[in-house]
Amino acid sequence: MSETNANPAAVQPRLWTPEGFREDRWVHAESLDALAEAGADTGVILPATAFAALDEAARRSAAGRLGVLLAPGEPVDLVLPFLGELPLIALLFPVFSDGRSYSKAELLRRRFYSGTLRAVGDVLIDQIPHMLRTGFTELEVKNPTALARLEAGRAGGLPVHYQPAAKPAATAGGYAWRRRPAA
Numbered sequence: 001m002s003e004t005n006a007n008p009a010a011v012q013p014r015l016w017t018p019e020g021f022r023e024d025r026w027v028h029a030e031s032l033d034a035l036a037e038a039g040a041d042t043g044v045i046l047p048a049t050a051f052a053a054l055d056e057a058a059r060r061s062a063a064g065r066l067g068v069l070l071a072p073g074e075p076v077d078l079v080l081p082f083l084g085e086l087p088l089i090a091l092l093f094p095v096f097s098d099g100r101s102y103s104k105a106e107l108l109r110r111r112f113y114s115g116t117l118r119a120v121g122d123v124l125i126d127q128i129p130h131m132l133r134t135g136f137t138e139l140e141v142k143n144p145t146a147l148a149r150l151e152a153g154r155a156g157g158l159p160v161h162y163q164p165a166a167k168p169a170a171t172a173g174g175y176a177w178r179r180r181p182a183a
Contacts, residue, residue: 011143011144011147012142013120013140013142014140014141014147015138015139015141016138016139016140016141016150017137017138017139018132018155024140025041025043026042026044026067026088027042027043027045028044028045028069029044029045030046030047030050031046031050032044032046032050032054032058032062032066035062035065035066038065042065043064043065043066043067043087043088044066044067045068045069045088045090045118046066046067046068046069047068047069048068048070048074048078048079051066051078051079052078059082059085063085064087065087067086067088067089067116068082068086068088069091070090070091070092070101072092072093072098076104076107076108079108080111083108083111083113083115086113086115087115088115088116088117088118089108089113089115089118090119091104091105091118091120091136093119093122093123095121095122096124096127102134105119105134105135105136106135109134109135116137116138117135117136117137117138118136118137118138118139119131119136119139119140120139120140122143123141123142123146124143124145124146125143125145125146125149125150125155125156128146128150128155128156128157129155129156129157132155
């Protein structure tokens with residue numbers, strides 16, 4: 001089966017950072033009960049609704065091992081009071097055409113969230129450069145084409161950009177000609 005015809009749902013996600021693939025020390029779970037089942041070095045990523053339902057004592061007892069998953073329709077405001085406590089915030093890309101999580105990543109970085117920002121869901125190779133520019137630090141990748149290209153060291157990207165981002169351009173003049181002031 002070719003890499004473009006493989007079923008992405010059948011592929012286990014792999015964790016990728018700009019430094020390459022690495023072991024994932026986080027698991028997705030529906031409740032905090034999964035923390036007891038996870039190893040001491042493993043954290044748990046809860047959906048926003050489960051995270052919001054936790055009382056303060058439960059959040060405190062899981063400090064450093066508790067992350068939250070925000071879907072595109074869920075407000076960033078839900079996690080704002082906890083930015084200093086959350087080591088990981090995962091933002092969901094349910095389909096390629098839903099880019100609301102890019103905006104959330106930029107908002108979180110602008111509000112000084114310095115923890116791990118993870119993209120999950122439909123992470124395709126064409127999206128990766130923009131994900132990095134908007135502040136993501138790691139990606140859960142299961143698309144076979146994206147996996148193959150990342151394994152080959154080909155993250156892709158264009159040297160010029162039309163839009164500003166949370167991460168500044170690597171060199172001066174990184175924006176396309178329309179964004180540069182006239183000489």
